[in-house]
Amino acid sequence: MEQPAFQAEGLVKRFGKTVALDGVDLSARPGTVLAVLGPNGAGKTTAVRILATLVRPDAGTARVGGFDVVREAARVRRLIGLAGQSATVDEELSGRGNLVLIGLLLDLRRNEARTRAAELLDRFGLTEDADRPVAVYSGGMRRRLDLAASLVGRPRVVFLDEPTTGLDPGRREELWRMVREATAEGVSVLLTTQYLEEADALADDLRVIDHGRVIAAGTPAELKRVVGGQAVSVRPDDPEHMDETARVLASVTGRSPERTGRATLSVPVDDADTAWRVADGLRAEGVPVTEFSLHLPSLDEVFFALTGVSRDKESDT
Amino acid sequence: MSDLLSPLDTPRRPAALTRHSLVLARRGLAKSVRDPGAIVNGVITPALFMVLFVYLFGGSVSGSTGDYLRYLFPGVLVMGAGLSGMLASGVSINVDRKKGVFDRFRSLPIGRSAPLWGSVLADVVRYAVAVALLFAIGYLMGFRVTTDLASAAAAAALAMGFGFALSWVMVFVGVLVRNESTVLAVAFIAFLPLLLGTSLAAPVDTLPGWLRAWAGINPATHAMDACRALLTGTAAGASITVTLAWSAGLVAVFCPLAVLAHTRER
Numbered sequence: 001m002e003q004p005a006f007q008a009e010g011l012v013k014r015f016g017k018t019v020a021l022d023g024v025d026l027s028a029r030p031g032t033v034l035a036v037l038g039p040n041g042a043g044k045t046t047a048v049r050i051l052a053t054l055v056r057p058d059a060g061t062a063r064v065g066g067f068d069v070v071r072e073a074a075r076v077r078r079l080i081g082l083a084g085q086s087a088t089v090d091e092e093l094s095g096r097g098n099l100v101l102i103g104l105l106l107d108l109r110r111n112e113a114r115t116r117a118a119e120l121l122d123r124f125g126l127t128e129d130a131d132r133p134v135a136v137y138s139g140g141m142r143r144r145l146d147l148a149a150s151l152v153g154r155p156r157v158v159f160l161d162e163p164t165t166g167l168d169p170g171r172r173e174e175l176w177r178m179v180r181e182a183t184a185e186g187v188s189v190l191l192t193t194q195y196l197e198e199a200d201a202l203a204d205d206l207r208v209i210d211h212g213r214v215i216a217a218g219t220p221a222e223l224k225r226v227v228g229g230q231a232v233s234v235r236p237d238d239p240e241h242m243d244e245t246a247r248v249l250a251s252v253t254g255r256s257p258e259r260t261g262r263a264t265l266s267v268p269v270d271d272a273d274t275a276w277r278v279a280d281g282l283r284a285e286g287v288p289v290t291e292f293s294l295h296l297p298s299l300d301e302v303f304f305a306l307t308g309v310s311r312d313k314e315s316d317t
Numbered sequence: 318m319s320d321l322l323s324p325l326d327t328p329r330r331p332a333a334l335t336r337h338s339l340v341l342a343r344r345g346l347a348k349s350v351r352d353p354g355a356i357v358n359g360v361i362t363p364a365l366f367m368v369l370f371v372y373l374f375g376g377s378v379s380g381s382t383g384d385y386l387r388y389l390f391p392g393v394l395v396m397g398a399g400l401s402g403m404l405a406s407g408v409s410i411n412v413d414r415k416k417g418v419f420d421r422f423r424s425l426p427i428g429r430s431a432p433l434w435g436s437v438l439a440d441v442v443r444y445a446v447a448v449a450l451l452f453a454i455g456y457l458m459g460f461r462v463t464t465d466l467a468s469a470a471a472a473a474a475l476a477m478g479f480g481f482a483l484s485w486v487m488v489f490v491g492v493l494v495r496n497e498s499t500v501l502a503v504a505f506i507a508f509l510p511l512l513l514g515t516s517l518a519a520p521v522d523t524l525p526g527w528l529r530a531w532a533g534i535n536p537a538t539h540a541m542d543a544c545r546a547l548l549t550g551t552a553a554g555a556s557i558t559v560t561l562a563w564s565a566g567l568v569a570v571f572c573p574l575a576v577l578a579h580t581r582e583r
Contacts, residue, residue: 052424077426088417092348104340105425107333133351149421 003066005030005157005188006051010060013046013212020046022212023060026190028205030156033179033189035203035220037196039299043212044192045085048161051190052082064157081150084161084192088146089134095145096121096130102152120148124178140171147178151187158182160191164198176201197296200224208306216306227297227305232275233266234282235291245289248281260300268297268305334428341422341435345409346442359401359447363393364454370518371458378519383459390460391472391544392517395537397451398444398480399512403504405443406436407487411497414579429580433488440484444477464550472547475560479540482567483511489575516541536563 007027013020021043028034038044049055051062053073061068067075089098096117103113121130124144134142143163150158160179164172179202183189193199199206200220208216208223216223232253236245242263249257249267253274257267269275275294282289297305367389375385410433413419422432452473462469491500514531515521515538521529532538539559546553 049420054420054423074426077424080424082421082424085417088421090344090348090413090418091416092351093344097344097347101340101344102421102425105337105422105427105431107336153425 006064008062012059031186032204035191035199038209079156081155081158083146083150084163091135094131106153124148157188235264237288239263337427337431338434342438345439360450363397367393390455392541395540396512397447398476401447402480402484405440406484407491407500411491430576444480468547472544478564482564485571489571492578
């Protein structure tokens with residue numbers, strides 16, 4: 001059988017009394033993207049940090065490119081690139097300075113490091129601002145530089161730890177395109193995210209984790225089938241119309257809508273056609289709306305569908 | 318472009334730790350050029366003490382400001398190197414660890430102690446600048462080396478060696494505590510007894526008993542006495558040996574401790 005690009009078996013990690021990972025298995029075939037979807041504190045970052053040799057597991061094993069992350073950490077570090085929450089660029093250096101620094105630490109000669117930096121700056125659209133300190137970069141530029149920094153050593157496996165958290169949607173799609181280009185060239189990726197949309201856009205395979213355990217595994221398509229594909233969110237003009245809106249949503253979809261915002265209702269739909277029928281229903285009833293959207297389910301909705309427990313209610317108890 | 322991700326041809330080159338440390342030292346210095354705070358602190362504070370003491374007390378303590386400057390300057394030199402050592406690395410390492418910059422370094426195939434060595438080596442350049450600037454200020458105020466050039470160079474080296482030793486202590490603190498403000502607080506609290514509770518402003522035997530006892534033990538006193546001997550030809554006694562022993566001892570203890578604390582997982 002083909003050797004996995006990276007593989008974790010039965011990972012356990014405790015920090016004091018907190019159990020960050022409680023027996024997690026992950027693996028990905030070479031050249032594929034594995035997304036790990038979960039809320040804050042689910043253990044995503046800990047899993048990445050173990051695979052990236054930054055943290056030792058309390059139990060279980062992890063291998064990257066066949067090398068053990070604990071016993072053969074030095075070998076593993078020659079294969080990996082790390083970006084996102086677990087690693088940052090140096091704000092006081094320029095974008096170019098950061099990339100050249102990493103190149104030199106990877107034992108490139110100075111001219112090679114400069115060439116490599118220029119190549120990546122160009123590719124990520126940062127050439128114009130290459131010599132300005134990162135402190136003045138926008139959020140999107142910083143994430144792009146971060147991604148570039150993880151690719152300096154031409155890694156075989158890249159860990160992207162919530163690479164787009166906090167970015168606005170346009171910037172997010174731009175970064176996705178860049179991740180997709182990198183993966184098209186055969187690099188394997190472990191991506192952690194809080195957005196099903198992001199996993200759907202990038203991943204070949206998906207794990208949902210919560211409280212340090214994998215609670216669902218499959219391809220994004222399989223998972224979407226479980227959680228009901230898409231969802232419609234409606235925000236009536238006047239909060240007094242909430243009940244009326246809810247009635248329309250329920251009668252068209254046959255599901256009970258969930259209140260997702262102060263004045264927003266959301267309900268899973270099986271296809272876009274249902275969404276148009278919801279729109280027709282609202283118009284027929286004469287309910288004016290300020291927002292109407294068709295989107296992939298949010299993390300909260302995914303968890304609701306998988307566990308039957310609303311995360312809000314869970315944290316209340 | 319299509320080979321953007323083909324494996325890098327990077328044969329392992331020799332002396333990796335030294336090379337990586339120097340690369341990281343350059344990074345530290347590039348930042349110092351942009352934000353020369355640590356150097357300024359290492360120069361301004363001692364220079365202010367020098368001006369203040371010489372012109373306020375010089376006349377009454379030594380009879381003339383020139384004589385007092387002769388006594389004071391070597392101590393100020395040690396203070397400058399020591400202060401630079403206490404303020405730079407500990408703080409910057411703490412910030413780098415907290416922000417995640419060191420996590421990127423730790424995911425690279427480099428020695429785990431390389432970032433610490435890099436930072437401390439960058440500090441050495443900072444003390445050199447601080448010491449040179451203090452010599453220039455001292456010269457303008459009228460201080461003259463009365464021994465020879467070799468002794469003056471030895472004094473500068475001794476002061477820098479002492480600063481190097483102190484910076485390892487602060488690196489250890491920087492790795493251990495959570496916030497850079499704590500590192501600064503430790504440096505400030507240590508500054509008073511360590512650099513002022515010495516023979517800096519007046520000979521130890523003129524101090525009250527309790528302070529004399531402390532100043533006698535304090536390695537900074539020995540470093541100042543040694544520099545005084547090397548720059549102005551006073552009796553050195555054992556001060557040079559004691560300073561070297563202290564500096565070596567501090568490095569021998571705190572360098573491994575800092576590396577250990579740094580590589581220990583969190």
